[in-house]
Amino acid sequence: xxxxxxxxxxxxxxxxxxxxxxxCTLAVPTARVTGLVGPNGAGKTTLLQMAVGMLPPTAGTxxxxxxxxxxxxxxxxxxxxxxxxxxxxxxLSVADHLRFGAHTNPRWDHGLAQDRIAxxxxxxxxxxxxxxxxxxxxxxxxxxxxxxxxLLVLDEPVASLDPMARREFLKSLMAHTAEHGTSVIxxxxxxxxxxxxxxxxxxxxxxxxxxxxxxxxxxxxxxxLTGARRDRAGLPGGVDVIEESHTDRQSTFIVRSTVPxxxxxxxxxxxxxxxxxxxxxxxxxxxxxx
Amino acid sequence: MIWFTWRQFRxxxxxxxxxxxxxxxxxxxxxxxxxxxxxxxxxxxxxCGAALSQxxxxxxxxxxxxxxxxxxxxMYLVPxxxxxxxxxxxxxxxxxxxxxxxxWNQTVTRSRWLASKLAVxxxxxxxxxxxxxxxxSTWARHIDTAVxxxxxxxxxxxxxxxxxxxxxxxxxxxxxxGMLIRRTVPAMAITLAGYAAVVLAMPLWLRAHLIPxxxxxxxxxLENLSSMITNTGEGGGTMELTGPGMPHxxxxxxxxxxxxxxxFHGPPDPVACGEDAAANACDAWLTSLNLREDIIYHPASxxxxxxAAETGILLGLAALLVMFSFWWVRRRLT
Numbered sequence: 001x002x003x004x005x006x007x008x009x010x011x012x013x014x015x016x017x018x019x020x021x022x023x024c025t026l027a028v029p030t031a032r033v034t035g036l037v038g039p040n041g042a043g044k045t046t047l048l049q050m051a052v053g054m055l056p057p058t059a060g061t062x063x064x065x066x067x068x069x070x071x072x073x074x075x076x077x078x079x080x081x082x083x084x085x086x087x088x089x090x091x092l093s094v095a096d097h098l099r100f101g102a103h104t105n106p107r108w109d110h111g112l113a114q115d116r117i118a119x120x121x122x123x124x125x126x127x128x129x130x131x132x133x134x135x136x137x138x139x140x141x142x143x144x145x146x147x148x149x150x151l152l153v154l155d156e157p158v159a160s161l162d163p164m165a166r167r168e169f170l171k172s173l174m175a176h177t178a179e180h181g182t183s184v185i186x187x188x189x190x191x192x193x194x195x196x197x198x199x200x201x202x203x204x205x206x207x208x209x210x211x212x213x214x215x216x217x218x219x220x221x222x223x224x225l226t227g228a229r230r231d232r233a234g235l236p237g238g239v240d241v242i243e244e245s246h247t248d249r250q251s252t253f254i255v256r257s258t259v260p261x262x263x264x265x266x267x268x269x270x271x272x273x274x275x276x277x278x279x280x281x282x283x284x285x286x287x288x289x290x
Numbered sequence: 291m292i293w294f295t296w297r298q299f300r301x302x303x304x305x306x307x308x309x310x311x312x313x314x315x316x317x318x319x320x321x322x323x324x325x326x327x328x329x330x331x332x333x334x335x336x337x338c339g340a341a342l343s344q345x346x347x348x349x350x351x352x353x354x355x356x357x358x359x360x361x362x363x364x365m366y367l368v369p370x371x372x373x374x375x376x377x378x379x380x381x382x383x384x385x386x387x388x389x390x391x392x393x394w395n396q397t398v399t400r401s402r403w404l405a406s407k408l409a410v411x412x413x414x415x416x417x418x419x420x421x422x423x424x425x426x427s428t429w430a431r432h433i434d435t436a437v438x439x440x441x442x443x444x445x446x447x448x449x450x451x452x453x454x455x456x457x458x459x460x461x462x463x464x465x466x467x468g469m470l471i472r473r474t475v476p477a478m479a480i481t482l483a484g485y486a487a488v489v490l491a492m493p494l495w496l497r498a499h500l501i502p503x504x505x506x507x508x509x510x511x512l513e514n515l516s517s518m519i520t521n522t523g524e525g526g527g528t529m530e531l532t533g534p535g536m537p538h539x540x541x542x543x544x545x546x547x548x549x550x551x552x553x554f555h556g557p558p559d560p561v562a563c564g565e566d567a568a569a570n571a572c573d574a575w576l577t578s579l580n581l582r583e584d585i586i587y588h589p590a591s592x593x594x595x596x597x598a599a600e601t602g603i604l605l606g607l608a609a610l611l612v613m614f615s616f617w618w619v620r621r622r623l624t
Contacts, residue, residue, distance in 0.1 A: 052395055055624050073397050081395040087388035089298070096297060103293045104396035140392065147396065 003066055005030040005151050005183040006051055010060035013046050020046040022207045023060065028185055028200075030065075030151075033177055035198030035215075036187040037277055043207045044187040045084060048155045051185070052081040065150055077107055080149035084156045086140040090129025094122050097139060098146070105147045113146035116172070134165025141169065145176050152177075154186040158193050170197050191277040201273070203280045210280040215273065222276050225253045227266040236263050243279040254279040291398050291406040302376065303414055310418055313364065317429045320357050327352070328432045346437045358433055361426045365448035366489060368422060369456035372415045373485050377464020378477040380407055381619075385472045390623075404619045408612060412461050419457035423450065441540045441593050443493040450597040455604030460485045462611035469618055488607075492600065498542040500599035503586045506536065510546055510581040512573060520558055529556030529563075531576075533583035540588040547584045554581055 006028040013021040021043035028034045038044050049055040050062050053070020062068075067075050088097060094117060102108045117124060120138050122131070128139060137157060144152055154173075158166040174197050177184050188194050194201075201218060203210040211218070222242070225235070229251045232241050239257040246252075254271065255261075261268045271279075296303075325332075327348055334341045349355060381404075384390040393403055427434075427449045434440035440449045447456065463484050468477040514534040521527045531554065535541035546554045561567060562575035588596060 049624075054391060054394065056621075070394070070399075073399055073402075076395070076399065077397040079395070081391070083388065083391040083395075085388055087392045089389055089392070090387070092297065100294050100297075101396065104291055104393075104398045106397055143392070144395070 003030065004028055005032075005034075006062070006064050006185065008047065008050075008060065008062045011047065011050065011057055011062050012059040013043075013050065013055060014058045021050075024204075024207045024209075026202060026204070026209045026212065028183075028202070030183045031181055032200040033174075033184040033186070033198045034200040034202060035191070035194035036185055036202050036204060037191050037194065038187075038189065038204035039281060040189050042189075042204045044189075044204060045155055047204070048081075048153050048185065048187060052079055052153055054081075077105065077147070078150045080144035080147045080152040082137070082140045082144050082152075082154045082157055084159065086133075086137040086157070086160075088128040088131070088136055088139055090127065092128055093124065094126050094128060094131075094139060095124035097128060097143060098124070101143045101146055107148040109146045109148050112148075113142055116142045116145065119172075132165075134161050134169065137161060137165070137169055138172070141173065145182075148180070149182065151183045151185070154184065156187055156189070159188065166193065173197065191274050195273050201277070203277055205281055210283060218276060219271070219273065221258055222254065222256050222271050222279075223261060224269045224271050224275070225255055225261065225266045226269065227251060227263075235266075236261060242283060291402055292410060295406045295410040299376075299411055299414070306414070306418055310422055313361075313422060314425055316357075317361070317425050320354060321429050323352075324349075324354055324429070324432065327354070328436075331432070331436065342436050345432075349433060349437055358430060361429065362445055362448040365423060365426055365453045366456075368419055369453065369460040370482055370485050372419065372457045373460030373464040373481040374478040376411050376415055377461040378468045378481045379474045380411060380465050380468060381615075382468030382472055382474045382477045385469075385623075386474060400619045400623070401616060404616060408462075408465065408615075412458060415457050415461050416454050420451070420454045423448075423453040435538075439538055439540070439590065441538075441588055441590055441596070443497075443540070446497070446540075446593075446596070447489065447492070450594070451601050452597050452604070455601035455608075456485070456489065458608045459488065459604040459611075462608040462615070466611045466615050466618075469615060469623065488604075496603075497596065497600060498540075498586075498588070500603070501588075501592060501595050503542055503588050503592075506585045506587070507547070507582050508585075510583045512576055512581075520556070520563065522558065522563075526557030526560065529554075529558045531581065533585075535583075536585055536587045536589065538590045540592075541585055542588065543584075543586045545584040547582050549580045549582065554579075 004027040009025050011021060011024040012019070024043060024047060036044050036048070046055065050057050051064050051069055064075070065078050069079070070076055092100070098110070098113045098117065101113060102110055120135070122135060122139065128136065131139060137160070141154075141157070158169055161169060170193075173184070176182070186194060186198065199215050200213070201215050202212040227250070229246055229249055232244060232253065235241070235253065235255065238259050239255040239261065241253055241255050243254040244251065254275070328345055330341045331338060331345050384393065394400055430440075430449070434445065434449070438445060440446060446452065460481065464477065464481040467480045467484070468474065471477045471480065510531065510533050515531055516534050517530070517532045519530040521529070531546045532544055533546060535544045548554050558572065559575045563572035
């Protein structure tokens with residue numbers, strides 16, 4: 001990986017005795033749409049807030065596009081952020097929000113902002129407080145996109161949206177990033193939200209990266225193996241067992257393997273991204289209960 | 291960022307300007323009546339004492355007396371409103387609604403974000419309070435010389451430049467409270483309490499010491515005592531006399547002392563001031579004591595020096611609050 005969009009080392013955030021993120025080390029590539037997936041409480045929001053400089057770390061380091069987050073106006077210009085609850089100024093109109101963006105961002109792309117507002121069918125005179133949740137999220141996204149950042153950070157951007165608005169939101173995000181080559185990090189606790197948009201995936205559980213990689217590569221190297229009941233020792237060499245389950249007669253394994261599996265006693269099948277993520281999310285719990 | 295701060299603030303600023311204009315009109319109208327009432331004094335060439343006291347009596351009986359009191363009250367109210375409604379919500383409302391997360395992710399550093407808010411809203415508060423203070427001081431100028439004294443406690447804080455100091459202080463106090471408490475309504479309450487504490491502490495304990503007061507000891511004028519309380523009782527009783535004090539001045543302390551320099555508290559002479567004594571016997575006895583009046587006071591000429599010192603202190607407190615706010619917003623606020 002060349003210079004990463006985001007690099008964290010031993011990143012820790014404590015609030016008094018409560019630990020929100022503990023010793024997190026990860027790297028996010030540039031020019032990719034990276035999905036950050038993990039269960040609630042994994043530290044996703046804390047990590048992203050530290051990435052945009054909203055929160056200072058308690059320990060460890062975090063570097064975004066090669067600099068300390070929010071270290072100055074130049075750094076702020078490079079990073080766009082849409083917070084989880086997509087805050088907007090409820091008393092101000094949509095047009096006022098665009099003027100706000102224009103006045104506060106040197107790279108502001110007013111044409112882009114106005115085109116998006118028109119495409120979304122938002123009335124520029126409408127007060128932001130009267131917008132629906134989906135429209136508000138779109139307005140917040142428009143502000144972040146028209147800022148023309150090198151890196152766009154979206155914290156659970158679709159969590160509060162209904163399925164229609166969710167699809168619209170992700171579609172417009174995709175269209176923009178495809179056109180401008182912006183690096184994007186978006187988080188969710190549901191991989192299904194991100195499946196269509198992200199091409200790089202990081203699974204974060206308890207502040208630790210369980211798996212990270214190119215989505216196509218992950219899909220290609222993970223398999224579900226089904227066969228007559230056996231121990232994991234009975235699997236071919238070179239496979240890494242992520243998850244196993246057994247009935248009286250049958251065993252099912254989710255494995256990672258870089259080599260093709262050609263054991264005739266095993267039925268190898270593909271895996272959905274959701275199954276893959278779930279397997280990684282549940283991995284440690286099974287190990288500790290044994 | 292200045293544009294945006296103004297966009298957020300303009301409705302409240304407009305309300306304030308309309309309210310200020312209404313006060314201005316009220317002062318203009320009543321000011322004409324007041325000028326007619328004062329015409330006798332203004333046109334007087336010599337021996338104006340009679341004209342002055344006639345103006346004073348007429349004024350006290352008129353509704354203008356009420357306007358005078360209300361306008362002074364207003365000058366104490368304005369900084370409270372500025373602190374509670376402009377200062378406290380300035381940051382707290384953004385923290386409450388989460389919009390600071392939108393603002394801080396534009397290409398604006400937190401320091402610039404805070405600086406433009408403080409400059410636009412605080413500057414407007416100072417300017418409007420200054421204009422109102424000037425209007426009220428001008429309206430009341432004849433009364434302040436002929437009837438009451440502007441250097442005395444309730445008027446002093448409502449005249450000259452001190453209201454600007456209170457408004458700026460209350461504003462920065464509100465901003466700081468809002469930033470620390472993160473909720474608008476509790477921040478407003480704390481701001482009001484803090485402002486009230488400073489407004490009360492200033493005349494009670496601080497103002498008299500801002501510049502050195504004058505000290506005067508003179509024979510007690512028994513003809514013009516401002517109060518005399520005699521208690522006869524066990525152990526001879528007590529007698530408390532207070533002299534007239536310095537005219538047109540703020541008498542910070544006024545003690546009655548004996549020629550030896552001790553404070554005089556009686557006891558009254560049991561014969562001369564007793565029930566069976568002759569009419570003037572008690573007065574004659576008091577005269578024979580050669581009591582003196584010991585006054586610490588600020589004369590009217592200290593007005594502007596005291597105004598400058600008090601405004602300086604308030605602006606200094608405001609500056610400390612602003613410095614703290616910048617530090618907090620940069621290092622601690624999330």
